[in-house]
Amino acid sequence: TQQDLLLAAAYVYDAQYNRNIPFETSPQAVRLYNLYNHWAMQATTYFFIFVDLSLAVFEDPAVYPLPFLATSLAEVLCLLVFFGRLVHFAKVTPRNVFWKDTKNICIVIAILGTLIDLIIYGALKISNINSVRWSRVLRPVFLINFAESHQIRKVFRSIRNTLPEITYVFLLFMFSVLMFSLMALKLFGDRNLQTVEGSPYFTNYLEIVFDMYVLVTTANSPDIMIPAYDISWLYSLFFITYVVIHTYLFMSVFLAVVYNNYKKHLKNEICKLAYMKRRKMVEAFNILKVKEGPEFVVKEAQWKELVKRVAPDISTSHRELLLRVSDDEQKGYVDKKSFVRLADLLNIQVIAMKIQAHPLENWMPRVYNSAASQCLRSMVKHRGFVWTYDVIILINAIFIALDERNPLISYAEWVFLSLYILEILLKVYTYEPRAFFAKTQFWNWFDTSIIIAALVATVLNTLLKSTSQYNSQQVLDIVFILRVLRLLRIVDSIKRFRVIMTTLINVVPTMLTFGELVLVVYYMFAIIGMELFQGKIQFFNMNSTAPLALVCGNPALKDSQFAQGKYCVNNFNDLLSSFIVLTELTVVNQWHTLANGFVLVTHQAAKLYFMAFHIVVVIMIVNIFTAFILEAFYVEY
Amino acid sequence: TQQDLLLAAAYVYDAQYNRNIPFETSPQAVRLYNLYNHWAMQATTYFFIFVDLSLAVFEDPAVYPLPFLATSLAEVLCLLVFFGRLVHFAKVTPRNVFWKDTKNICIVIAILGTLIDLIIYGALKISNINSVRWSRVLRPVFLINFAESHQIRKVFRSIRNTLPEITYVFLLFMFSVLMFSLMALKLFGDRNLQTVEGSPYFTNYLEIVFDMYVLVTTANSPDIMIPAYDISWLYSLFFITYVVIHTYLFMSVFLAVVYNNYKKHLKNEICKLAYMKRRKMVEAFNILKVKEGPEFVVKEAQWKELVKRVAPDISTSHRELLLRVSDDEQKGYVDKKSFVRLADLLNIQVIAMKIQAHPLENWMPRVYNSAASQCLRSMVKHRGFVWTYDVIILINAIFIALDERNPLISYAEWVFLSLYILEILLKVYTYEPRAFFAKTQFWNWFDTSIIIAALVATVLNTLLKSTSQYNSQQVLDIVFILRVLRLLRIVDSIKRFRVIMTTLINVVPTMLTFGELVLVVYYMFAIIGMELFQGKIQFFNMNSTAPLALVCGNPALKDSQFAQGKYCVNNFNDLLSSFIVLTELTVVNQWHTLANGFVLVTHQAAKLYFMAFHIVVVIMIVNIFTAFILEAFYVEY
């Protein structure tokens, strides 16, 4: 029955954390399964996924170059860890289930692919032939497919479900773009018009299609219509109609399709999860049940043993509370209905609301309860105290905006800092410190950490200045940022703002899943982008006097908008730069200037890379993000 | 009892068309009320509203200038009509209700304001002093507040309901923008950096705020971050964080707030309308009811009289059908429950689905039913027929893209046109013409009208060319557009496309309400914009050699991006140009270039005009439009 408890605990644990891995039920397999789910094993896997992904920082083209031998050895080590983890999983789960799961097959293919690629690349390198490390694109596969990242897989499933519907809308949209491009060719192609830059206007069909696609993203509006509009205002109607249909109507339809699918999919997922949870709890019940009168139940002793195993951290009083809820008539056993609820009960945070005396009151009650002290405390609790500090913050804001180099302003900063520290000390004196710094008191934590960090940074800055006459720019920058962040506190004073902020803060955890998704997509595009464009554009500072500085080191960029906009820093010469370029492409504005720059240094086909990025990131992912915010605000606000 | 019928008919009519005007119930008032609702009266009002609005085309700064006397006389005439309409309404509705209605007060104020403005402006003009015709801003008041435009008032109510909540989010958003601007000032202000154009980078707080606001709209991304990013990639994180918080998070929150309010408001409106409709039908019932056994009912004769009055156009058989539905047990009377449903029953379109013989079959049955004819008809009905024409359309698309001047291509166009005409003739021969051209057959109507228009335009173009050797560009442009539009037909062949298109077409009527809303807002901003900026920027063609052509006639624009982008055509020198500029501002891209241009020729404060436009149109109206599309697709698709 120890083994029964072990198995039942595994089921309850899975139910509690919504884990859905089918595992063998032999005691040995269950122990292996518990080991598989141990946090240290998961952390190790994530660590090596992180190492594997960050190899791109050290591989050519590198931010910090390392020899190929070093990076390839590190990669082989990562692959070994991934393989080990996969073997562990294979031992836990039934064999036929293992090979039916796409996740595992993806990992196997990625491992094999990477090995083959490493061998070929290494062999060619020894023969001094440079080839392409194509398998690097596969690295995010590990991040997505290991069992611990079920949040991001949920988003991928959501994308896969949306894909068929969005494809039809997209095809109709592209058909319409092609049609309007044809019209533009017929209307303007034979007129010998010129764009603002002096190139021919609407003469080549493929270029028109790209320009019209860019117009959907609004990035070349209104420039694209100026030459036609100069002839007659009637032609501007052509472009306005185009923008209304494509930018407003179609883009909203994309959002609508994504949003509807997101909602539908969310509902399905929730239903499925609830069903799986219940099924697992019933399995656990069936293992532990004994017959009591007409019904099957779980005895109190068994139940307590189970809870101890599943949640070893909770206090005895908390466990007693759970038992009281599960066995409300104190019959000495838990019936099926109550037992099934256990997984949810364990997820409820129980906060011990003991009104504790202030430590100072225990330590020196006479001083703490004296008239002066009580007066001080009631003053701090008064609304006027908050208002006073709101006024101080506003005055502080003005002082921040004033010139730093005035010594008076510089001293004022010390005054403000002392005032803020005084405030925190007064509050800690007045309120019970453990309640003041409770987990839920976001703003107290925020305030205190900002003030302490500002204090440390300001002192450090002053020290550096007085000892070495040298202002460290980094420290100074941090001081500035912290100083301004302090002003954020005023938001907490106004109730409506607090509500909005709370909703925004609650949204953050799920936003991290989107961060992960964006990382995956960016990583793949960055690797491809680096292979395509590395070294084609070089970075020169805006004031550089090098001969090719004005064309970013590539004569093909002469007179291009890319070079005129001083965009040399936007290149694919290392992972970091690539990520920043991709961010700029996500923001959309000027993406056609970036795209045209890379087209000029390579080939017209490079446009496909940038269009693909726009379709994947802006049309799909940004819309999913918006859908998620819409739903979150519908639920929370 | 004739008077009872009159009153009851008025109630039913109001219920049927969701009209909610309280009116006096004396027979004379009801007759006046019916006159008030007569379509000719409504059309007259709309006509004069249109005349009043379009006066701006003829007033200085005018597209087509007319003397002040002419336009002011026309305006007085319009005001008289509006006043007459208002008096008519006052006669119909109870006095205390009339003066409690904001609509009427708005109209009275607008009429008085316009009169006062006209008198002052006229008097000053006689003394040769030019003043501002400020009352022109009030003109859209008439469009909004006359009782017939309840759709647009619904949108305005929706905006008013959303306003408080969106204001709080907006204040928080602006607070955050101000904070980040302060950070930017501290981080970059003292570094002597320069923008790409060579002006100082982030040194003036107010200018930073504007630049950071522009960054939210993404219009100056990535240019704004390039100088800082050139120093260190860490500074790019500042801008990326800013964009993520403001462009992605806050803008989605704006959409979420608008969408949630829209949904809530829509539900309330629908409930209210249903309640009002029921109440009016009960009023009508109470007027006509007689006691029949234990319950009150309306006798069949009375009921028929009522329907004849309310819907004089429907056929006797249709009326009999309605009666059969309302009195399903043929008891000779209609009870309350059935009577209340009458308003909805009248709104149901009854289509007479008679399978009629083809007129040709009646006219010459032997020919039409001969073997050859039947073979032809079954050929047209075959799927291969549709496919053949799909292939023809695709080939046609290629021919359109080829060069017009090749005579072979030019002849091919005649071939295609004949093929399309042949198709329509064959279809009309095969299918019953009245069914083929039924109201619901959107694509048949579309096809036929496009082909006939193309035929007329092509013939016209050929005639012009052969008689005068002169190609009329307008006719040629229309020929091109029609030729390409023909390709749209292929959409109808693919089922999934047809579904999306149907949804889009169903959305059009409500989009017209948005068109009206946009017209109102554009009109107000255009009038203000013309007063502020007229004549400050002049239009010169891109190839003009006039001395000030490169600076759009204003030396203040020297070296500005406005002049470099050849934006001279974007000015507020007449209503038409203003509307196109405002459209460009709605599309957002480059709006800061436009704004900076107008700032250079006037004053920094002009930025407020452009920011106000962005807040009203992009943050409010575009989001409402998106919300509407989201909801429409949720319901329809």
Ligand code: NA
């Ligand atoms: Na843009």
